[in-house]
Amino acid sequence: MSIYYIHQSQKRCIGCRACEIHCKTENDVPVGPRFCAIVPVGPKVVENVPRMNFIFMPCFHCENPWCVSACPTGAMQKRAKDGIVFVEPSLCVGCKSCITACPWGVPQWNRDTGRVFKCDYCRHRVDEGLEPACVTGCTTKALKWITPDMASLDKREKFAREIAENLPY
Amino acid sequence: MKKFVYTTCEMCTGRCPLMVEVLDGEVKHIWGNPHVQGGQQCCPRGAAAKALLSDNERPQHPLIRDGERGSGKWRQASWDEAYDYIADRLKTAKEKYGAKSILLSDRGGPMTEFERTFLAAIGSPNYFNHHATCSNSVHNAHMSIAGHARNSVDYDYENCKYMVLFGRNIYESIKTTEAKTVMDMQEAGGKMVCVDVRWNYTAAKSDKFFIIRPGTDYALTLALIHQIIKDNLYDPDFVNRWVLGFDEIKRFTIPYTPEWAEKETGIPAKEIIRIAHEAGEAKPAVIFHPGWMTSWFSNDYYLRRAIYTLNALMGSYETKGGIYINKKPGEVGLKYRTLIGQIPKVKEERFDGVGTKFPHLSDQWGLAQMLPHAILNEDPYPIKAYIVMRHDPLASLPDPDLMKKAFAKLDLLVSIDINYSETGWFSDVILPESTFLERTDHVYVRSGSGLTPHLTLIRQAVKPRFDTKGRGEIFKALADRMGVGQFFPYNSPEELVAWQLEGSGYTIESFDATGVIEPSKEQIWYDRKDGIKFNTPSGKIELISSMLEKHNIPSFIPYESPPKPAEGSFRLVTSKVAVHTQGRTTANIGILNELYSENHLWMNTEEARKLGISDGDTVEVSVEGYAKKIGAKLTDHIHPEVVFMLHGFGDTVPLRTKSFGKGVSDIRLQRGLLKTAVGGNCPLTECVVAVKKTAA
Ligand code: SF4
Ligand code: SF4
Ligand code: SF4
Numbered sequence: 058m059s060i061y062y063i064h065q066s067q068k069r070c071i072g073c074r075a076c077e078i079h080c081k082t083e084n085d086v087p088v089g090p091r092f093c094a095i096v097p098v099g100p101k102v103v104e105n106v107p108r109m110n111f112i113f114m115p116c117f118h119c120e121n122p123w124c125v126s127a128c129p130t131g132a133m134q135k136r137a138k139d140g141i142v143f144v145e146p147s148l149c150v151g152c153k154s155c156i157t158a159c160p161w162g163v164p165q166w167n168r169d170t171g172r173v174f175k176c177d178y179c180r181h182r183v184d185e186g187l188e189p190a191c192v193t194g195c196t197t198k199a200l201k202w203i204t205p206d207m208a209s210l211d212k213r214e215k216f217a218r219e220i221a222e223n224l225p226y
Numbered sequence: 227m228k229k230f231v232y233t234t235c236e237m238c239t240g241r242c243p244l245m246v247e248v249l250d251g252e253v254k255h256i257w258g259n260p261h262v263q264g265g266q267q268c269c270p271r272g273a274a275a276k277a278l279l280s281d282n283e284r285p286q287h288p289l290i291r292d293g294e295r296g297s298g299k300w301r302q303a304s305w306d307e308a309y310d311y312i313a314d315r316l317k318t319a320k321e322k323y324g325a326k327s328i329l330l331s332d333r334g335g336p337m338t339e340f341e342r343t344f345l346a347a348i349g350s351p352n353y354f355n356h357h358a359t360c361s362n363s364v365h366n367a368h369m370s371i372a373g374h375a376r377n378s379v380d381y382d383y384e385n386c387k388y389m390v391l392f393g394r395n396i397y398e399s400i401k402t403t404e405a406k407t408v409m410d411m412q413e414a415g416g417k418m419v420c421v422d423v424r425w426n427y428t429a430a431k432s433d434k435f436f437i438i439r440p441g442t443d444y445a446l447t448l449a450l451i452h453q454i455i456k457d458n459l460y461d462p463d464f465v466n467r468w469v470l471g472f473d474e475i476k477r478f479t480i481p482y483t484p485e486w487a488e489k490e491t492g493i494p495a496k497e498i499i500r501i502a503h504e505a506g507e508a509k510p511a512v513i514f515h516p517g518w519m520t521s522w523f524s525n526d527y528y529l530r531r532a533i534y535t536l537n538a539l540m541g542s543y544e545t546k547g548g549i550y551i552n553k554k555p556g557e558v559g560l561k562y563r564t565l566i567g568q569i570p571k572v573k574e575e576r577f578d579g580v581g582t583k584f585p586h587l588s589d590q591w592g593l594a595q596m597l598p599h600a601i602l603n604e605d606p607y608p609i610k611a612y613i614v615m616r617h618d619p620l621a622s623l624p625d626p627d628l629m630k631k632a633f634a635k636l637d638l639l640v641s642i643d644i645n646y647s648e649t650g651w652f653s654d655v656i657l658p659e660s661t662f663l664e665r666t667d668h669v670y671v672r673s674g675s676g677l678t679p680h681l682t683l684i685r686q687a688v689k690p691r692f693d694t695k696g697r698g699e700i701f702k703a704l705a706d707r708m709g710v711g712q713f714f715p716y717n718s719p720e721e722l723v724a725w726q727l728e729g730s731g732y733t734i735e736s737f738d739a740t741g742v743i744e745p746s747k748e749q750i751w752y753d754r755k756d757g758i759k760f761n762t763p764s765g766k767i768e769l770i771s772s773m774l775e776k777h778n779i780p781s782f783i784p785y786e787s788p789p790k791p792a793e794g795s796f797r798l799v800t801s802k803v804a805v806h807t808q809g810r811t812t813a814n815i816g817i818l819n820e821l822y823s824e825n826h827l828w829m830n831t832e833e834a835r836k837l838g839i840s841d842g843d844t845v846e847v848s849v850e851g852y853a854k855k856i857g858a859k860l861t862d863h864i865h866p867e868v869v870f871m872l873h874g875f876g877d878t879v880p881l882r883t884k885s886f887g888k889g890v891s892d893i894r895l896q897r898g899l900l901k902t903a904v905g906g907n908c909p910l911t912e913c914v915v916a917v918k919k920t921a922a
Contacts, residue, residue, distance in 0.1 A: 069409050071397040072427055073804035074821060078270040081817050082277070083255055088816040100430060100863065107863050109430040193266045194257060194273055196402055196804075197409040 059140030079194030232741025354592025363905025373761025425863030441788030459506025461541030471769030511547025527905030552676025
């Protein structure tokens with residue numbers, strides 16, 4: 058896994074898909090392929106209210122990326138400094154092995170170039186000290202750009218608070 | 227080189243503050259303006275404005291009709307030729323029939339000054355906008371009860387503790403900052419109750435959701451008023467000081483008990499009582515949201531008045547977490563000039579009956595639905611020319627065929643738009659406007675800036691891609707030809723801004739750093755004891771409206787139960803999703819179109835089963851012999867009397883290849899509903915359609 062992580066608050070996400078549009082706009086992704094996708098799941102009735110989940114699916118930038126192992130030309134690479142997985146277009150021959158290999162079908166086919174392209178956590182922005190476009194543009198601030206350590210800490214803190222609330226004194 | 231240009235979004239009518247990232251003269255990205263919003267968040271439509279800019283399927287130069295109206299035959303014209311063509315016909319109309327024979331409509335909102343100034347300058351009173359199918363009833367209701375326009379108040383969501391939504395789909399019909407702030411409110415523990423005829427994403431995020439029988443919201447509000455008064459849950463200080471007609475409303479609502487309302491609405495009496503009590507506990511930080519896309523029923527006016535009554539009872543005016551009156555720039559010592567402010571109001575009789583036939587309605591937004599009647603019957607006088615400024619009556623009002631018949635009688639129909647609208651397709655001349663990324667408009671007061679009034683504008687980020695022009699240039703050129711050029715005292719947008727800000731101590735550069743001129747960040751709240759400015763004759767909230775009484779119109783009316791549609795028939799309800807506007811701006815944008823290119827008919831699973839309809843089947847939806855095929859989607863979470871489809875589909879303009887012919891147009895099904903209800907709205911939800919299974 059890269060040193061970064063995009064955390065999505067299910068509570069805050071309203072399924073508006075601004076994240077998808079910001080991603081397309083920032084990375085000039087044409088109609089068809091999607092670097093990230095919101096997958097709406099539901100409704101499921103919980104205490105009389107039909108609830109929704111909107112699952113945000115970018116690339117996970119795996120620690121041992123299936124896509125990189127499957128790539129015969131070395132086009133799919135993992136960046137040493139931070140673990141961002143990206144495609145070097147000049148090396149991609151369009152064999153689509155990575156699309157097959159990735160368990161979540163993350164790499165996308167670019168019809169215009171006959172090559173694969175994919176979410177690279179907007180590394181051009183990250184390198185400028187900015188956050189990925191989907192995170193910056195998210196309508197309700199449901200997405201957070203954090204390190205996995207922070208994600209873990211956040212979760213533990215939230216859990217601890219909940220436990221504390223229910224503890225009898 | 228990278229630079230940031232601060233501007234205002236024009237993808238929908240929300241007009242969010244934007245920050246455009248420009249890289250080497252090209253738009254790289256469109257973000258929310260962080261200086262105003264506290265972050266760069268921006269809804270999908272705003273973010274897709276870059277795709278609008280690069281879209282080639284929009285008018286690229288002036289076009290003059292070269293065949294029958296609506297034949298789609300055009301010839302390219304120069305701007306001068308197009309201006310002359312229009313001005314010649316306007317002059318003829320004015321000479322023969324008077325300036326009032328010329329009409330102009332737009333989408334409404336804060337950037338309407340050029341067209342309103344032009345119309346007033348040539349001497350016509352006939353400005354109106356699209357609100358007949360949107361906010362008219364809520365607007366007119368608030369004018370009668372508080373003396374304020376619908377949008378001269380706003381909501382302090384951030385501090386709200388309890389909000390009740392009557393069909394206001396806050397998380398799908400989104401305005402960026404509103405959606406974000408309501409989410410903040412929920413995260414901070416504020417409770418949200420959603421009342422709607424169908425489940426939607428707002429319902430999914432609410433603490434409580436009730437499916438209400440369509441047309442019975444008024445029963446719910448009456449029962450809430452009843453219970454709030456009965457159990458002393460109102461704010462007595464506020465009511466004593468600011469509310470007229472409390473005793474009358476108390477008496478009037480005595481029969482409307484929660485138990486009675488349960489039978490009408492389908493919402494359990496104990497839940498109605500609970501809402502009354504929860505609101506009472508949270509008051510005054512309570513919002514009963516009156517909505518705005520509220521063209522529902524003929525009695526809509528009284529529902530909206532009742533919703534505002536609930537707010538008045540809660541004392542939620544001018545309090546943290548409630549409704550506040552938008553403060554004016556003058557209150558922070560900010561002086562600026564407007565074009566429209568230089569012209570006296572035209573006092574002639576209006577074409578739409580506002581002020582005559584409809585003495586109680588506001589002329590601010592007018593009555594678009596009166597168009598065919600006025601044109602076809604020359605009532606009250608002949609209408610000869612109509613300029614449609616980024617408004618599309620043929621795609622947004624019921625009975626487009628009748629509308630076309632009326633338009634055929636005009637000597638001139640002009641469309642000024644960034645898109646090919648359906649009305650544009652039927653007009654004589656299309657003047658292509660530059661998109662908001664390509665032009666600078668006038669300075670205006672940002673709506674939603676009411677606690678810390680500030681000025682902003684639409685500001686050019688890049689040069690126009692095609693031979694298009696800004697509205698400031700277009701109306702100045704037309705005004706020059708009509709001999710009223712003196713009302714447009716500028717030769718460029720920069721000169722106009724300089725003229726507007728002359729003597730204010732500010733210049734156009736004052737917008738460079740943050741996009742706004744905001745003298746103070748300190749919020750202004752009027753004194754709740756003596757300082758609230760209600761613009762009614764009494765200066766108070768008038769539950770019994772002196773204005774209405776004067777015109778012999780009742781201030782409240784007895785509830786009437788709406789008829790149940792016959793077997794196999796349903797009420798057609800429409801709304802929006804986050805990726806599309808109600809207008810035509812987004813439908814043909816590829817990256818938005820691919821998310822929603824077609825609408826479906828949502829219906830109740832059980833009702834569908836009775837008709838032998840399964841999920842995904844093709845159904846025929848019809849009204850009075852007009853029938854369309856559409857895919858059915860089934861859900862348990864919609865009232866059995868309702869079917870639902872998204873508004874804005876069924877595009878008939880062939881040049882818009884992505885949206886052309888996709889989906890079904892709701893307005894074509896809303897037959898015979900081009901009416902003026904007592905609130906000035908079209909009663910769109912009185913549309914009843916028959917649904918049956920059919921071959922694909
Ligand atoms: S493309 Fe798939 S396999 Fe490769 S890093 Fe992303 S999620 Fe992992
Ligand atoms: S990180 Fe960048 S490339 Fe990846 S999904 Fe988000 S916007 Fe798209
Ligand atoms: S932009 Fe934010 S709120 Fe909207 S769908 Fe994406 S993650 Fe959810």
